[in-house]
Amino acid sequence: MQNSRNAWQNFDFWLFGAALLLSIIGIALIRSSIAGNIELVDHPQRQTTFLIISLGVLFVVSAVHYNYWITLIQPMYLVTVAFLLFVFTAEARFGAVRWLEVGTILVQPAELAKIVVILALANFFANHEKKALDLKTIFQSALLVGGLVIWIFLQPNLSTTIVLLVIWAAMLWITGIRIRFILIAIAIVLVVVLIGAATGFAFLQDYQLDRISNFFFPDPNARYGETYNVDQALITIGTGGWFGQGYTQSTQVQLRFLKVRHTDFIFSVLAAEFGFVGSVVVIGLLVLVIFRCMKISQNASDTFGSLIAYGFGFLIFFQTIVNIGVNINVIPVTGLTLPFVSYGGSSLLSLMLGIGMVESVAMRSPNRKQIKQP
Amino acid sequence: MSVFPQRQSRFDRWRYLVLFILIGTIFSFYILRLFDIQILRGSNFVNQANENRTRIISDPAIRGTIYDRNGVVLAQNVPSYNVVVIPGYLPADEGNTQQIFRELSELIDIPVSSGDTDEEAARNFTPCYNELGISEIVYIATTNWPFQATPLKCNVDQDVAMVVMENREEWPGIDVEITAVRQYPTGELTSEIIGFLGPIPAALEEYYVNLGFVANRDKVGYAGVEQTLNDTLAGINGTRTVEVNVAGEIIRNLAEPIEPTPGSDVYLTIDTRLQAIAREALISEMEYWNTTAGRTITNNGVVIAMSPKTGEVLALVSYPNFENNRMERIIPGYYYEQLSNDPQRPLFNHAISAEHPPGSVFKMASALGVLNEGVVTPEYEVEDPGTITVIQRFYENDPGKPQQFVCWDRNGHGMVNFKWGVAYSCNIYWHKVAGGFEDEIPDGGLGIWRMSEYAKAIGYGTVTGIELPGESDGLIPDPTWKRINLGENWATGDTYTAAIGQGYVLATPLQVLNSISTIANGGKLMDVTLIDRVLSKDGTILQQLEPSYRWDITQDPVINVYNGNNPSGETKTVEPWVIELANQAMRLVVTDGTASEYTIPRHAELFRNDSSQSAGKTGTAEYCDNVAQAQGKCEFGAWPSHAWYVGYAPWDDAEIAVVAFFYNGSEGATLSAPVVRRVIDAYFELKSIDAAQSP
Structure with a gap:
C-alpha cells in the first residue's frame, strides 16, 4: 500500500510535460490561425481558460484512485446515452446538432462517450480476464459499445463512430483476441463493404460520400470544389521547408487560403510556420505521450488500470494519425482534431481528464523505477 | 486503500510490440511524407502559394480622342456611371444592410429582391444585363468575389451617381464606378471613317492579351480608323501586382505599379x-x-x-x-x-x-x-x-x-x-x-x-x-x-x-x-x-x-x-x-x-x-x-x-x-x-x- 506522498513520486512528468507543451503550442497556433477573422479573435483566450480548467481536472483526477471510477461507470454510461438521445431527438428539430449547451460551455456528448467507452471496456475486460477471450465475451463487449455507438452513428457522426469501434478493436487486440477471430472480422468487414458497394453506400451521408470519392478520385479542375481544403492544406504544409516561414508569417494561413485552420487543419499551420523541424518535434511530443501511456499500461498494477492507460494512449494515437493523415492528404477528410493542439474546449478537457486517469494509474503502479526511464 | 481488490495484469508483450511497430511505421511514413512535401516538393508548393496570393490587376488606359483637321471631336470617351456593390464592405448587421438595399432600390429602380436565385441564374450572371434584384446580385457577388465591385445598375444618370456618392458614408459597400464609354458626336456623318469598337474577338484573344488587353473588358476597333489606328488610340494598360487574401481583398502592392499609358489623340485630315x-x-x-x-x-x-x-x-x-x-x-x-x-x-x-x-x-x-x-x-x-x-x-x-x-x-x-x-x-x-x-x-x-x-x-x-x-x-x-x-x-x-x-x-x-x-x-x-x-x-x-x-x-x-x-x-x-x-x-x-x-x-x-x-x-x-x-x-x-x-x-x-x-x-x-x-x-x-x- 502506498500513501499519497509516495504516489506523487510516481507522477509521470514526461507524460504531463508533453501534454502541457502540446497544449501551449496549440494555443500559440490558434492565435496565429485568427488571421484577421473577427469570429476567431477570442479563441486563444478561451482555449487558455479551458487549459487551466483542464489542468485542475487533471490533478484532481490523478489524485483520486482510478478504481473509484468503477462505481461511476454505470451512471456515466446512462447519462451519456441520455445526452446522445437528447441530441438525436433534437436533431430532428434543429438539424445536425452535436453540441449541448450547458450554461455557456458547450459539451460535446461524443467526447464524453470516448471516455465512457474506454472506462466501460476496461472494466468489462478486467472482470472477464480470467476467461479466455471467447465469442461470448466478444459479443458482450460489442453490446456494451453498441449501446452507445448506435446513437452516435445515427446522429450521424461517422468519425466518432469509427473512433469508438477502433478503440473496441484495440481493446480486443490487447486482451488477447485470437488471430482467427481477427481473420473472421476482416472477412465480415469485407462483406459489409461489398454489400455497401452494392447498395451504393446508402448509409453514408452525401457529404461523407463526396469526401471519400474526392479523396480517391480527385477532380484536377476543381479549384474551389470539395478538394479545395485539402489542396490548400497541402500547399500550406509545402511552404514550410526546413524551418518554416516563421510564427504568424505563413501567407497561406494569414491570408486565409487555409480553411478550418484552428481545428482540423492546425497541423498545416504548424508545418507552414515551423517547418519540417517543428512538425517533427510536435509529432515527437505526441509519440512521447502515446508511448508513456503504453508504458504505464504495461506497468500498471492491475488490468483495469492497464486498460485505462492503454485505451487513452490508443485514442490519442488514433486521433493523431487520422488528423495528420488528413493534413498530408493520405486519408479522406474526417473532422477529427489533433489531440491537445486543435482548438476545442471539451476535447481538451476530456483529453486532460484521460491523462489525469493515466497519471492516476501511473502513480499507483508498483514498478516506478522502470517508468522513470523514458 | 485496501477496499479495492488488486487485479494483477500481464498482457502479451508481443501484442504491445506489434502495436509499437504499427505506431513506428505510421509515424515514419508520415515523416517521410512530410519530408517529401516540405523539402523535396517545397518550391512547387511555394509557387502555388504565391500564385494564390498574387494577383495582377490591369488598369485600363484611356483611349485617345479622334478629331478632324480643325479640332472637331469625332470620337471621345464619356463617363458612364455604374452603381456597384462591394459585399465585403456592407455593414455586418443584416438590418442595416436591408435598410441600404431599400433606400438604394428606390433610387436606382431595381427591386430589393426578385425572388429566389437558382444555380442557373448565378452561373449565367452577367453584370449590367440581368433582371435580378439587389439581394440576388449581392448574394452572387458575396459567394464569388466579395471584395470586387459588382455592378448593380449600369449607366445611371449623373444625378443618381451624385446621390450615391454623397451617401458613401451612410451606405458602406455601395459605390459608383466610372467607366469610359466611346461616343461619336458626329455619328452617322463620319461612321464609315471612324468605325466603332467591339469586344476582343475570340480568335484574336491571345494576340490582344499578349499586348496587355483584358478580354471581356477592353474593346478594340472593329472598323474605320478605330480599327487601323487601334494601337495608337488604345494606349497601354497599367498593371499592379498586388497581394490579395482569400476573399480577393487587396492587402498591398507587391511591386511598383505601372501606370497606364493613355492612348494618343489623332487628328484626321477630314474636314x-x-x-x-x-x-x-x-x-x-x-x-x-x-x-x-x-x-x-x-x-x-x-x-x-x-x-x-x-x-x-x-x-x-x-x-x-x-x-x-x-x-x-x-x-x-x-x-x-x-x-x-x-x-x-x-x-x-x-x-x-x-x-x-x-x-x-x-x-x-x-x-x-x-x-x-x-x-x-x-x-x-x-x-x-x-x-x-x-x-x-x-x-x-x-x-x-x-x-x-x-x-x-x-x-x-x-x-x-x-x-x-x-x-x-x-x-x-x-x-x-x-x-x-x-x-x-x-x-x-x-x-x-x-x-x-x-x-x-x-x-x-x-x-x-x-x-x-x-x-x-x-x-x-x-x-x-x-x-x-x-x-x-x-x-x-x-x-x-x-x-x-x-x-x-x-x-x-x-x-x-x-x-x-x-x-x-x-x-x-x-x-x-x-x-x-x-x-x-x-x-x-x-x-x-x-x-x-x-x-x-x-x-x-x-x-x-x-x-x-x-x-x-x-x-x-x-x-x-x-x-x-x-x-x-x-x-x-x-x-x-x-x-x-x-x-x-x-x-x-x-x-x-x-x-x-x-x-x-x-x-x-x-x-x-x-x-x-x-x-x-x-x-x-x-x-x-x-x-x-x-x-x-x-x-x-x-x-x-x-x-x-x-x-x-x-x-x-x-x-x-x-x-x-x-x-x-x-x-x-x-x-x-x-x-x-x-x-
Whole structure:
C-alpha cells in the first residue's frame, strides 16, 4: 500500500510535460490561425481558460484512485446515452446538432462517450480476464459499445463512430483476441463493404460520400470544389521547408487560403510556420505521450488500470494519425482534431481528464523505477 | 486503500510490440511524407502559394480622342456611371444592410429582391444585363468575389451617381464606378471613317492579351480608323501586382505599379463641314432622282474629296452607312443583323472596298499612254462614224468574227482629235487609238500591255494605302491575267473595252479619284492619307503629316517599255507636256464637253458658276453584275450603268479633287457632276471663311 506522498513520486512528468507543451503550442497556433477573422479573435483566450480548467481536472483526477471510477461507470454510461438521445431527438428539430449547451460551455456528448467507452471496456475486460477471450465475451463487449455507438452513428457522426469501434478493436487486440477471430472480422468487414458497394453506400451521408470519392478520385479542375481544403492544406504544409516561414508569417494561413485552420487543419499551420523541424518535434511530443501511456499500461498494477492507460494512449494515437493523415492528404477528410493542439474546449478537457486517469494509474503502479526511464 | 481488490495484469508483450511497430511505421511514413512535401516538393508548393496570393490587376488606359483637321471631336470617351456593390464592405448587421438595399432600390429602380436565385441564374450572371434584384446580385457577388465591385445598375444618370456618392458614408459597400464609354458626336456623318469598337474577338484573344488587353473588358476597333489606328488610340494598360487574401481583398502592392499609358489623340485630315456638305449633296441628289422617277434608281453612292497636292482626304462618304453611336456600349445583335442583311451593305465601305468598272474616267489612263507612246499626235484626227465594226481575233491568224462597237452618241462625233476625244468622251476615238483600226491607227494602237502600264502608273490595280481597313486593289487586266482566270486569249475587242474602263477593268472610287488627282498634280501619285497628326496626351506631337508620294511619273521611270507583248527591260517616264495636255482636255470637258451643260434647272446655278475654274472627267460605266442580271437588265446596248465624275479645281493648279459615284446612277454628267461641283464650290467657300477668321 502506498500513501499519497509516495504516489506523487510516481507522477509521470514526461507524460504531463508533453501534454502541457502540446497544449501551449496549440494555443500559440490558434492565435496565429485568427488571421484577421473577427469570429476567431477570442479563441486563444478561451482555449487558455479551458487549459487551466483542464489542468485542475487533471490533478484532481490523478489524485483520486482510478478504481473509484468503477462505481461511476454505470451512471456515466446512462447519462451519456441520455445526452446522445437528447441530441438525436433534437436533431430532428434543429438539424445536425452535436453540441449541448450547458450554461455557456458547450459539451460535446461524443467526447464524453470516448471516455465512457474506454472506462466501460476496461472494466468489462478486467472482470472477464480470467476467461479466455471467447465469442461470448466478444459479443458482450460489442453490446456494451453498441449501446452507445448506435446513437452516435445515427446522429450521424461517422468519425466518432469509427473512433469508438477502433478503440473496441484495440481493446480486443490487447486482451488477447485470437488471430482467427481477427481473420473472421476482416472477412465480415469485407462483406459489409461489398454489400455497401452494392447498395451504393446508402448509409453514408452525401457529404461523407463526396469526401471519400474526392479523396480517391480527385477532380484536377476543381479549384474551389470539395478538394479545395485539402489542396490548400497541402500547399500550406509545402511552404514550410526546413524551418518554416516563421510564427504568424505563413501567407497561406494569414491570408486565409487555409480553411478550418484552428481545428482540423492546425497541423498545416504548424508545418507552414515551423517547418519540417517543428512538425517533427510536435509529432515527437505526441509519440512521447502515446508511448508513456503504453508504458504505464504495461506497468500498471492491475488490468483495469492497464486498460485505462492503454485505451487513452490508443485514442490519442488514433486521433493523431487520422488528423495528420488528413493534413498530408493520405486519408479522406474526417473532422477529427489533433489531440491537445486543435482548438476545442471539451476535447481538451476530456483529453486532460484521460491523462489525469493515466497519471492516476501511473502513480499507483508498483514498478516506478522502470517508468522513470523514458 | 485496501477496499479495492488488486487485479494483477500481464498482457502479451508481443501484442504491445506489434502495436509499437504499427505506431513506428505510421509515424515514419508520415515523416517521410512530410519530408517529401516540405523539402523535396517545397518550391512547387511555394509557387502555388504565391500564385494564390498574387494577383495582377490591369488598369485600363484611356483611349485617345479622334478629331478632324480643325479640332472637331469625332470620337471621345464619356463617363458612364455604374452603381456597384462591394459585399465585403456592407455593414455586418443584416438590418442595416436591408435598410441600404431599400433606400438604394428606390433610387436606382431595381427591386430589393426578385425572388429566389437558382444555380442557373448565378452561373449565367452577367453584370449590367440581368433582371435580378439587389439581394440576388449581392448574394452572387458575396459567394464569388466579395471584395470586387459588382455592378448593380449600369449607366445611371449623373444625378443618381451624385446621390450615391454623397451617401458613401451612410451606405458602406455601395459605390459608383466610372467607366469610359466611346461616343461619336458626329455619328452617322463620319461612321464609315471612324468605325466603332467591339469586344476582343475570340480568335484574336491571345494576340490582344499578349499586348496587355483584358478580354471581356477592353474593346478594340472593329472598323474605320478605330480599327487601323487601334494601337495608337488604345494606349497601354497599367498593371499592379498586388497581394490579395482569400476573399480577393487587396492587402498591398507587391511591386511598383505601372501606370497606364493613355492612348494618343489623332487628328484626321477630314474636314467635318465638307464631309457634311458632301454627304448632304449625295443624299439630296439621290432623293431628287428617285423621287422624280417615282422608283429607286440609286440608293448607294460615294463622294470622296482629297487634296491632290498632299494626298489628304478631306471628306469620304460611303452611303448608306451605319450609326456607330448605337454600338457605344455593346454591339446590339438585332441592329448588327439588320446592317448585315441590308443589300446595300452599310457596313461595307463603298469608297474604298467596292470595285466597279470605272468607265470613261479610265480613258485618262489610255490618254497618257496614247500621247506618251506617240500612237497619235494630239492634233491627229480620228473619224467617229457612230458605229464601227472590228474583226475579233483571238490569235494571230484567226480569221476572226466581226463585232460592232458604238459610240455613246450613235450619230458619231465626226472627226475627233485628242482634246475633243476627252471632252466628248468619244468612245470610238479611244477604241481606235487603244486597239488600232485598219489603216487609220496601224500596228494595233496603244495595245493592252502599254495601256496597263499607264493605268498602274497613276494608281490603278494597287491599294492606295489609306488608313482604313478592307481596301480593295481593283483590277487592270492583261492577256496573262485573262488566260489564267478565264482560260481565253486576249482579243482586239478586249483592248477596245478596257480603253474606256469597261470589260474587265475594276477600280475603287478612291483609286479613280487618285488617278485623276495624280494628273491634276502634274504626275505625282500621292500617298493617300487620313491622318494629319498624332498627339500624345501631354500634347507632344508624335506624328505630323509630311505629304509623300509614291512616284512622280514625269521624274521616276515607272513605265516599262514593251516590244509587242514582251517587256524590253527598259523603263521610261511620262513627258510633262502629256500631262499638261490631259489637264487641258479635262478643262475642256467642263467648259465645252460632257460636263459643260446641265440637264435639269435644279443644277443651273451650279453649272453657271465657274469661279472655281474646275476640270473633270465624266464616266458612265455599263455594268452587268448579279443584281442587274437578276433583274433582267443586261440587254445588249442597253446595259445599266454607274454614274462617275471626278472633278478638280483650279484646273491648272489643283488644290481639291472630288469623285462622286452613284451605283446604277446611269449618267455621270447628270448625277455625279453636280455633286462634285457642289463640293468643290463648298471647299472654296469654306476656305474663304477660314481665311477671313484667321488672317
